[in-house]
Amino acid sequence: MDLCRMPAHELGRLLRERKVSALELTDAVFSRIDAVEDKVKAYLLLLREEARSQARAVDAALAAKEELPPLAGVPLAVKDNLCMTGVETTCASKILKGFVPPYDATVIERLKEQRVVFTGKTNMDEFAMGSSTENSGFYPTANPWDLKRVPGGSSGGSAAAVAAGEAVTAIGSDTGGSIRLPAAFCGVVGLKPTYGRVSRYGLVAFASSLDQIGPITRDVRDCALLLNAIAGHDPRDSTSAPQEVPDYTEFLVPEIKGFRIGIPKEYVAEGIAPAVRDVLAEAVHLLTRMGAVVEETSLPHVSYSLPAYYLIAPAEASSNLARYDGVRYGLRVEGEDVVTMYKKTRSRGFGAEVKRRIMLGTYALSAGYYDAYYLKALKVRTLIRRDFDAAFERFDMLLSPTSPTPPFRIGEKVDDPLAMYLTDICTLAVSLAGVPGLSIPAGFAGHLPVGIQLIGPPFTEGKLLRVAYAFEQEAGITAKRPVL
Amino acid sequence: MGKYEPVIGLEIHAELKTESKIFCPSSARFGGEPNTYICPVCLGLPGVLPVLNKKVVEYAVMAALALNCEIARFCKFDRKNYYYPDLPKNYQISQYDLPLAQYGFLEIDTENGRKRIGITRIHIEEDAGKLLHQGTVTTTPYSLVDYNRTGVPLLEIVSEPDMRSPEEARAYAEKLRSIIQFTGISDCKMEEGSLRVDANVSVRPLGSKELGVKTEIKNVNSFRALVRALEYEIERQVAILKDGGRIVQETRTWDEGKGVTLPLRSKEEAHDYRYFPEPDLPPLVITKEWVEEVYRGLPELPDARRERYVREYGLPAYDAGVLTASREVGDYFEACLRLYPQPKTVSNWVMGELARLLNATNTEIADSPVKPEQLADLLRLIDKGVVSGKIAKTVFEEVFRTGKDPQAVVKEQGLVQITDEAALKTIIDEVIAANPKVVADYREGKEKALGFLIGQVMKSTKGKANPAIVNRLLKEGIENKEI
Ligand SMILES: [Zn+2]
Numbered sequence: 001m002d003l004c005r006m007p008a009h010e011l012g013r014l015l016r017e018r019k020v021s022a023l024e025l026t027d028a029v030f031s032r033i034d035a036v037e038d039k040v041k042a043y044l045l046l047l048r049e050e051a052r053s054q055a056r057a058v059d060a061a062l063a064a065k066e067e068l069p070p071l072a073g074v075p076l077a078v079k080d081n082l083c084m085t086g087v088e089t090t091c092a093s094k095i096l097k098g099f100v101p102p103y104d105a106t107v108i109e110r111l112k113e114q115r116v117v118f119t120g121k122t123n124m125d126e127f128a129m130g131s132s133t134e135n136s137g138f139y140p141t142a143n144p145w146d147l148k149r150v151p152g153g154s155s156g157g158s159a160a161a162v163a164a165g166e167a168v169t170a171i172g173s174d175t176g177g178s179i180r181l182p183a184a185f186c187g188v189v190g191l192k193p194t195y196g197r198v199s200r201y202g203l204v205a206f207a208s209s210l211d212q213i214g215p216i217t218r219d220v221r222d223c224a225l226l227l228n229a230i231a232g233h234d235p236r237d238s239t240s241a242p243q244e245v246p247d248y249t250e251f252l253v254p255e256i257k258g259f260r261i262g263i264p265k266e267y268v269a270e271g272i273a274p275a276v277r278d279v280l281a282e283a284v285h286l287l288t289r290m291g292a293v294v295e296e297t298s299l300p301h302v303s304y305s306l307p308a309y310y311l312i313a314p315a316e317a318s319s320n321l322a323r324y325d326g327v328r329y330g331l332r333v334e335g336e337d338v339v340t341m342y343k344k345t346r347s348r349g350f351g352a353e354v355k356r357r358i359m360l361g362t363y364a365l366s367a368g369y370y371d372a373y374y375l376k377a378l379k380v381r382t383l384i385r386r387d388f389d390a391a392f393e394r395f396d397m398l399l400s401p402t403s404p405t406p407p408f409r410i411g412e413k414v415d416d417p418l419a420m421y422l423t424d425i426c427t428l429a430v431s432l433a434g435v436p437g438l439s440i441p442a443g444f445a446g447h448l449p450v451g452i453q454l455i456g457p458p459f460t461e462g463k464l465l466r467v468a469y470a471f472e473q474e475a476g477i478t479a480k481r482p483v484l
Numbered sequence: 485m486g487k488y489e490p491v492i493g494l495e496i497h498a499e500l501k502t503e504s505k506i507f508c509p510s511s512a513r514f515g516g517e518p519n520t521y522i523c524p525v526c527l528g529l530p531g532v533l534p535v536l537n538k539k540v541v542e543y544a545v546m547a548a549l550a551l552n553c554e555i556a557r558f559c560k561f562d563r564k565n566y567y568y569p570d571l572p573k574n575y576q577i578s579q580y581d582l583p584l585a586q587y588g589f590l591e592i593d594t595e596n597g598r599k600r601i602g603i604t605r606i607h608i609e610e611d612a613g614k615l616l617h618q619g620t621v622t623t624t625p626y627s628l629v630d631y632n633r634t635g636v637p638l639l640e641i642v643s644e645p646d647m648r649s650p651e652e653a654r655a656y657a658e659k660l661r662s663i664i665q666f667t668g669i670s671d672c673k674m675e676e677g678s679l680r681v682d683a684n685v686s687v688r689p690l691g692s693k694e695l696g697v698k699t700e701i702k703n704v705n706s707f708r709a710l711v712r713a714l715e716y717e718i719e720r721q722v723a724i725l726k727d728g729g730r731i732v733q734e735t736r737t738w739d740e741g742k743g744v745t746l747p748l749r750s751k752e753e754a755h756d757y758r759y760f761p762e763p764d765l766p767p768l769v770i771t772k773e774w775v776e777e778v779y780r781g782l783p784e785l786p787d788a789r790r791e792r793y794v795r796e797y798g799l800p801a802y803d804a805g806v807l808t809a810s811r812e813v814g815d816y817f818e819a820c821l822r823l824y825p826q827p828k829t830v831s832n833w834v835m836g837e838l839a840r841l842l843n844a845t846n847t848e849i850a851d852s853p854v855k856p857e858q859l860a861d862l863l864r865l866i867d868k869g870v871v872s873g874k875i876a877k878t879v880f881e882e883v884f885r886t887g888k889d890p891q892a893v894v895k896e897q898g899l900v901q902i903t904d905e906a907a908l909k910t911i912i913d914e915v916i917a918a919n920p921k922v923v924a925d926y927r928e929g930k931e932k933a934l935g936f937l938i939g940q941v942m943k944s945t946k947g948k949a950n951p952a953i954v955n956r957l958l959k960e961g962i963e964n965k966e967i
Contacts, residue, residue, distance in 0.1 A: 081531075082531075091530070096530065099530065101524070101529060101530070102524060102529075103524050103529070105531060200531075201531070201532070201533050202531040203531055204530040204531045205531065205764075208764050209763035236533060236535060238533065238534070238535050238765050239763075239766060315760060316760075316763055318565075319565050322565060322567065322573065322575055325569075327572075327629070328528075329529070338569055338627075339567075342567060366756055367756045370760075
């Protein structure tokens with residue numbers, strides 16, 4: 001029985017049946033971390049002792065025959081842009097080195113109620129800006145399937161940890177593809193929920209109108225369980241949605257007959273690697289065989305999603321990141337006056353990509369450019385949203401590749417920001433439209449995992465999970481694990 | 485060389501006295517030990533989010549209604565981006581192109597009668613913290629920041645450039661303060677910074693329709709300072725124009741000590757605040773029904789109260805104006821009136837003795853040591869003839885000083901009026917006997933002479949004699965002597 005390869009729902013059953021203790025499970029995960037973390041570098045911070053004491057508490061509760069939530073005792077990794085009381089939170093940035101938040105993010109609070117075991121804080125692109133985790137201010141993370149390749153980003157550490165057996169599940173955040181892309185690259189399941197489905201309170205903001213927290217898991221059932229735990233309205237986040245949260249596991253039936261699935265032709269056009277195209281074609285074949293009706297459709301404005309995204313997200317980021325100024329917390333580089341201190345602190349504290357986006361965003365919001373850039377981008381965003389609305393009148397959901405290519409080599413795109421940005425071409429529009437996107441493993445390009453993305457109307461996570469679950473049962477992909 | 489006319493507009497910030505801050509649960513109270521009314525949200529820690537305090541919207545709507553504004557059915561918040569250590573997020577959540585209210589006005593009294601001053605807009609925003617320097621900002625070795633005030637709700641009220649003299653500006657600011665105070669949403673204390681006035685001023689040749697180049701004056705800490713600063717600035721601008729110079733559009737600060745306006749270090753030359761919609765807050769939708777509900781809860785405003793005082797109490801317009809200049813004065817007046825329903829008498833005392841002593845001791849009327857019940861008691865003592873009007877003033881001063889009840893003061897100090905006619909007659913006979921010349925004058929028709937004799941009686945009774953009885957007995961005494 002390899003505890004490090006099993007999904008949370010199975011481990012939960014073993015825990016409740018007392019076939020394994022939470023401490024044994026936690027220790028098994030940490031032994032795995034000890035064995036492979038040198039190669040993967042998924043974590044920025046490990047919470048070994050805290051995890052063991054949380055596990056012991058769960059074991060005591062189990063021994064006392066307490067009724068525990070489904071994820072109790074399950075080791076879970078948290079992306080380092082979520083605030084946890086008393087635990088250093090850096091967003092993989094030197095500017096936040098040493099910052100220890102005095103409060104819990106709402107998602108952390110809810111996971112604590114679930115009595116999960118927190119393994120540690122995972123690596124990411126600095127402030128979630130990037131698609132490869134190479135923009136971490138500390139070190140890059142490797143793809144567990146091929147250590148010379150990137151795990152995707154920005155939640156690369158979380159996805160790599162789940163894939164490598166260094167955590168059973170993980171929490172990531174997604175602004176333009178930051179959950180879905182690493183999930184695809186690491187061969188795991190990743191969901192970006194509808195904007196507003198999960199509270200952002202305590203998630204260090206990158207682009208507030210796009211950021212969403214979501215699960216990264218070994219299979220679709222775990223994804224549903226984790227979404228159950230974190231979704232729901234939060235009075236501390238005015239953008240969180242009031243909609244009721246269903247039990248997402250109830251959607252998990254392997255029956256999709258009559259589901260209408262659209263393939264936006266813009267997502268299978270040029271730029272998509274042949275291997276990715278093949279995996280998608282196979283998936284379509286499988287879904288059709290299962291009774292779904294798959295047809296081509298069009299999202300006419302998605303070709304503008306990259307420029308629109310790279311105006312809106314940096315504009316918001318330029319303002320969100322203004323608070324890192326050396327006055328109150330994190331890095332301070334002294335200067336003769338306060339303005340010099342600001343400049344020195346921010347010059348040294350931020351990495352190149354973060355600076356690039358702050359400049360881009362500042363420019364887009366500047367007097368004289370606002371209308372031409374930021375405002376126009378907002379208009380494009382509305383058009384993209386309408387494209388999705390129109391498509392969802394005909395289809396239950398849309399299907400696309402998650403990424404145009406399989407995982408690329410570390411270093412391959414670091415000097416070409418535009419090539420790096422194109423990695424997210426299939427995920428950006430979903431974020432701009434605020435609709436849910438679910439990436440699931442669908443096949444391989446050689447030894448490298450390839451993911452596909454299911455996109456639904458707002459608040460149809462349940463439906464997406466149902467199709468993903470049916471597909472997963474039929475395809476049996478998740479059984480494969482990387483060898484390290 | 486022709487005459488110049490000033491054109492003045494005011495931007496007024498009023499802190500709202502809600503329990504909690506605009507976007508977090510921290511206390512919005514004034515003062516407090518530095519950095520005690522704070523939380524992760526108002527400190528702008530990574531990951532926190534603002535949640536709008538509904539009370540702030542209610543208060544803002546009250547102000548907007550009191551100032552005859554149109555309330556927007558749909559408005560939104562925007563971020564105003566600039567770096568300053570007292571601003572933890574380095575942006576201020578404010579309202580930019582869609583403010584909460586627009587197109588209002590208020591009326592002021594001028595030499596030429598009533599004048600309407602337009603109100604361009606009212607919006608809500610968060611206040612910044614406070615920097616504490618050792619000495620001045622340029623010489624201090626380090627500065628400390630107090631974030632207690634960070635996130636306290638602010639109302640920004642922008643007027644039209646409708647004022648044509650420093651006195652009109654003052655009248656507008658005072659009227660605005662009075663209206664806001666009447667609604668009860670702000671203390672409006674300039675000395676505590678809960679009311680802040682910035683003035684925009686330009687000058688132009690009299691009769692010209694075009695606006696001149698304006699300057700903005702900050703750091704005006706009293707209404708008197710506002711008038712002085714504007715007078716100085718207008719003179720300065722006129723002098724430049726008469727010399728053929730040009731006014732530079734800039735922000736200037738009022739130096740109270742030197743009595744001059746000085747250009748502020750132009751660090752913020754044409755500051756670009758890069759406003760954009762606040763993504764953390766959904767747009768604010770205000771329903772007509774809710775506005776009507778707030779309207780029904782609106783207290784009586786200064787103008788309405790003033791008219792009522794004239795109409796119902798028959799007070800002179802002047803009295804009514806003074807009594808309604810602030811809500812507290814009017815409330816005090818009405819509290820007295822409920823116990824002693826003689827409007828003009830109460831008005832005289834409130835505007836006279838009470839105002840004099842409050843001024844002399846720099847006391848707010850709300851903190852007056854003489855309570856309305858005590859003033860009413862005193863007025864009844866006069867009516868009953870227990871004390872004379874003159875002695876009553878002495879009693880009032882004593883009540884003001886000690887807070888004791890008027891009856892007690894009268895008793896302790898033996899200030900009861902002498903109404904015993906036999907006792908008074910003895911004294912009066914002595915006075916008549918001692919002043920034959922004055923008595924003769926009176927007999928010859930010099931009415932004033934009687935006043936002197938009354939004074940003599942008062943002197944020997946230490947002012948306690950009942951003046952009406954003294955008057956009658958004196959006349960009788962003189963007549964009797966004649967027979
Ligand atoms: Zn607070």
